[in-house]
Amino acid sequence: MSMRSPRIGVFDSGVGGLTVLSKLVELMPGAEYHYFGDTARVPYGGRASETIIGYSRQGLNYLASMGADLLVVACNTSSAIALPTLKGMFDIPVIGVVEDGVGVAISHARRGVLVLGTRATVKSGVYQHAIAVQRPDLPVRGVACPLFVPVVEEGLANAYLAEEVVRHYLQSCDDFDYDAILLGCTHFPIISTAIRNFVNKDVSVLDPSARVAERVRTILSGFSISSRDQPDIHFHVTDASESFKSVASMMGFSNVDQVTHVDVAGL
Amino acid sequence: MSMRSPRIGVFDSGVGGLTVLSKLVELMPGAEYHYFGDTARVPYGGRASETIIGYSRQGLNYLASMGADLLVVACNTSSAIALPTLKGMFDIPVIGVVEDGVGVAISHARRGVLVLGTRATVKSGVYQHAIAVQRPDLPVRGVACPLFVPVVEEGLANAYLAEEVVRHYLQSCDDFDYDAILLGCTHFPIISTAIRNFVNKDVSVLDPSARVAERVRTILSGFSISSRDQPDIHFHVTDASESFKSVASMMGFSNVDQVTHVDVAGL
Numbered sequence: 001m002s003m004r005s006p007r008i009g010v011f012d013s014g015v016g017g018l019t020v021l022s023k024l025v026e027l028m029p030g031a032e033y034h035y036f037g038d039t040a041r042v043p044y045g046g047r048a049s050e051t052i053i054g055y056s057r058q059g060l061n062y063l064a065s066m067g068a069d070l071l072v073v074a075c076n077t078s079s080a081i082a083l084p085t086l087k088g089m090f091d092i093p094v095i096g097v098v099e100d101g102v103g104v105a106i107s108h109a110r111r112g113v114l115v116l117g118t119r120a121t122v123k124s125g126v127y128q129h130a131i132a133v134q135r136p137d138l139p140v141r142g143v144a145c146p147l148f149v150p151v152v153e154e155g156l157a158n159a160y161l162a163e164e165v166v167r168h169y170l171q172s173c174d175d176f177d178y179d180a181i182l183l184g185c186t187h188f189p190i191i192s193t194a195i196r197n198f199v200n201k202d203v204s205v206l207d208p209s210a211r212v213a214e215r216v217r218t219i220l221s222g223f224s225i226s227s228r229d230q231p232d233i234h235f236h237v238t239d240a241s242e243s244f245k246s247v248a249s250m251m252g253f254s255n256v257d258q259v260t261h262v263d264v265a266g267l
Numbered sequence: 268m269s270m271r272s273p274r275i276g277v278f279d280s281g282v283g284g285l286t287v288l289s290k291l292v293e294l295m296p297g298a299e300y301h302y303f304g305d306t307a308r309v310p311y312g313g314r315a316s317e318t319i320i321g322y323s324r325q326g327l328n329y330l331a332s333m334g335a336d337l338l339v340v341a342c343n344t345s346s347a348i349a350l351p352t353l354k355g356m357f358d359i360p361v362i363g364v365v366e367d368g369v370g371v372a373i374s375h376a377r378r379g380v381l382v383l384g385t386r387a388t389v390k391s392g393v394y395q396h397a398i399a400v401q402r403p404d405l406p407v408r409g410v411a412c413p414l415f416v417p418v419v420e421e422g423l424a425n426a427y428l429a430e431e432v433v434r435h436y437l438q439s440c441d442d443f444d445y446d447a448i449l450l451g452c453t454h455f456p457i458i459s460t461a462i463r464n465f466v467n468k469d470v471s472v473l474d475p476s477a478r479v480a481e482r483v484r485t486i487l488s489g490f491s492i493s494s495r496d497q498p499d500i501h502f503h504v505t506d507a508s509e510s511f512k513s514v515a516s517m518m519g520f521s522n523v524d525q526v527t528h529v530d531v532a533g534l
Contacts (some may be wrong), residue, residue, distance in 0.1 A: 040318045041308050046420070048507040051307045147428075150417040153313070156435075161414075164431040168423075240315045265532040 006223040007032045008216065009063030009071045011056070014042030014153060015247040016186030017074030020097070022251060023213035024072070025233070030226040033233040034066045038264075040239035043149045044077045045118020045185070052120060056082035057089070058264040062236065064090055065267075069223070072216060073097065074209075076185045077118045080126040093219055100211040101182055102130040108204045109180035112139040114173060116195075117184035119144040127184055141176050145169045145188075152187040153243070155250075162194040170198050180204045235259040273490040274299045275483065276330030276338045278323070281309030281420060282514040283453030284341030287364070289518060290480035291339070292500070297493040300500040301333045305531075307505035310416045311344045312385020312452070319387060323349035324356070325531040329503065331357055332534075336490070339483060340364065341476075343452045344385045347393040360486055367478040368449055369397040375471045376447035379406040381440060383462075384451035386411040394451055408443050412436045412455075419454040420510070422517075429461040437465050447471045502526040 008028075010021050014037050021035055036059050038044075044052050056078040063071055071094045073079045079096030087094050105113045105127075115127045122142035131140045147165050156162055179202055183189055189207045196205055233255060237244050240261040248256040275295075277288050281304050288302050303326050305311075311319050323345040330338055338361045340346045346363030354361050372380045372394075382394045389409040398407045414432050423429055446469055450456055456474045463472055500522060504511050507528040515523040 040314060046510065047307060051506045055307075146421050147414070147417055147423075150414055154413050156414075159435070161431060161435045164428060168426070168428045239318045243313065 002223045004224065005031050005226045006069045006220045007034065007067055008220075009060075009066060009068030010035045010074050011059045011063055011071060011078065012036070012074045012186060013038050013044040013055075013077065015039070015244060016149070016152070016190075018248055018251050018253065019186050019189045019207070020072060020074040020209045020212055021233070023209045024216060025231045027213045027217050028220070028225055029231050030228045031220070033231065034063055034068060035233060035235050036063050037235070037237045037244060039237045039244050042153065043118070044075065045120050045149060046146055047120065049081050049120070052077060053082040053085050057086055058267040060086060060090065060094070061267040062262065062264045064092065068092060070095065070216065070220060072212065074186050076101070077120045080121045080124045095212065095216060095219070097186070097208055097212050098126055098130065100215060101127060101184055101208040102134065104206045104208050104211050105131055105180060105182045106135045106138065108206055109138055109178075112141070112176060112178035113180045113182055114176065114178045115140060115142045115182045115184045116145050116148070116169070116188060117142065118149065119146050121184055127182065139176070139178075141173065141178070143169055143173060148185065148191055149187045152190045155243075155247070157191040158193065162191055163197060166191070166194045166198045170195075178203065180206055183207050236262050238262060238264060269490045271491065272298050272493045273336045273487045274301065274334055275487075276333060276335030277302045277341050278326045278330055278338060278345065279303070279341040279453060280305050280311040280344065282306070282511060283416070283419070283457075285515055285518050285520065286453050286456045286474070287339060287341035287476045287479055288500070290476045291483060292498045294480045294484050295487070295492055296498050297495045298487070300498065301330055301335060302500065302502050303330050304502070304504045304511060306511050309420065310385065311342065312387050312416060313413055314387065316348050316387070319344060320349040320352050324353055325534040327353060327357065327361070328534040329529065329531045331359065335359060337362065337483065337487060339479065341453050343368070344387045347388045347391045362479065362483060362486070364453070364475055364479050365393055365397065367482060368394060368451055368475040369401065371473045371475050371478050372398055372447060372449045373402045373405065375473055376405055376445070379408070379443060379445035380447045380449055381443065381445045382407060382409045382449045382451045383412050383415070383436070383455060384409065385416065386413050388451055394449065406443070406445075408440065408445070410436055410440060415452065415458055416454045419457045422514070424458040425460065429458055430464060433458070433461045433465045437462070445470065447473055450474050503529050505529060505531060
């Protein structure tokens with residue numbers, strides 16, 4: 001067993017991965033965290049696969065250069081599109097979020113699953129395929145919701161407009177019988193109140209991030225995690241805008257004054 | 268007088284500048300055009316100034332390397348934030364869109380002007396300041412409409428949702444007496460039907476692009492522009508996604524099969 005605390009790198013396209021970081025910190029407050037948000041190039045979800053792979057590689061290279069013991073690809077778009085290509089390039093574990101999304105969906109759904117994600121994630125068919133392999137009897141439909149990310153990034157998740165945006169995408173699914181919605185994008189838990197308000201009471205709205213955090217704890221069980229009052233979190237972003245800080249502090253992160261502005265285009 | 272046709276470089280963050288390119292081609296069908304859309308990093312409007320300046324410089328360097336005789340910065344965010352810094356770096360004319368926006372606004376407005384733009388453009392105060400200098404008596408209000416760009420990029424400009432997004436931003440201006448709306452972003456002409464539907468009949472909705480094109484023609488009057496049936500347009504984008512082609516052909520551009528995928532991060 002290693003006597004030191006693990007250093008965990010969390011990669012995301014922007015602010016969305018903070019929902020995963022929250023769960024990790026809750027479970028392992030004594031670990032050291034490096035969060036990378038590619039805020040200068042967010043959103044990834046409408047871009048071509050080769051662009052998503054290139055941007056993800058640069059961000060992961062940056063986190064690896066920080067000495068991370070494990071990398072979490074919190075961004076579903078990167079997990080779905082880039083992870084199969086990039087996984088083998090690192091000599092430390094690289095954890096995506098897709099398998100936990102699949103796990104939480106098949107353990108909750110009985111009648112049908114609606115997978116909400118970005119255009120790239122839904123088009124990849126990664127969730128639909130993995131669920132079909134494990135539960136061939138379970139109907140699955142993917143719905144691309146490309147406006148959810150800008151609505152969240154603009155801080156409008158609790159505005160009336162969010163309800164209209166949710167309606168725009170979900171009303172086309174009235175013909176599909178589902179009892180579970182899988183939030184297949186790290187931004188979507190932030191807009192989940194509007195989603196819950198739209199759907200029937202018997203529909204579970206599922207966020208995989210707690211399950212991701214538990215898996216990371218299992219993988220790192222060989223480390224000795226120190227006990228700390230204040231979590232040790234370092235933020236690294238590619239755009240020095242104020243909006244990252246405001247979203248992060250809204251989500252309860254207290255040390256957002258220490259945000260490092262980095263350029264990863266050459267990595 | 269130069270005996271050859273001019274080569275015009277048009278820079279934009281994404282697809283929005285195609286509205287300016289259309290007007291240029293209409294006025295000067297015999298010129299040679301190189302359109303650069305930074306589709307891998309769009310939208311610019313919510314990013315920090317230093318990021319906007321860096322991205323704009325790379326795109327303009329790329330167009331200059333194509334041998335352009337003149338550069339048009341179609342993107343209002345770049346025109347407002349980056350142009351003052353970048354203008355002196357090139358030995359060819361670099362034309363922004365702000366002064367034409369100001370010109371069209373002060374020639375049409377009597378009671379008041381509402382300037383719609385991205386967050387960065389509105390926050391810069393460039394339009395508000397320039398209008399106040401030329402017409403101190405004319406009330407001006409800037410309104411950041413950050414969701415207009417994603418709505419346009421997602422092809423939803425004519426959907427019901429566009430009307431709701433327009434309402435979200437414009438209903439807060441009920442207390443302001445205006446008879447002109449300046450579309451301070453190249454994407455916004457594409458959503459102008461929804462804007463017109465929301466405002467009173469006596470409000471002019473103003474797009475500066477025709478005026479930009481006329482100014483470019485004046486500057487290039489020393490060139491001999493050849494007469495051609497088919498305009499000579501080359502498209503260069505940083506993301507190879509299909510959406511650029513579909514928006515461009517929706518806007519009437521016929522040669523969108525020839526889109527070059529370029530990487531400008533090192534320029």
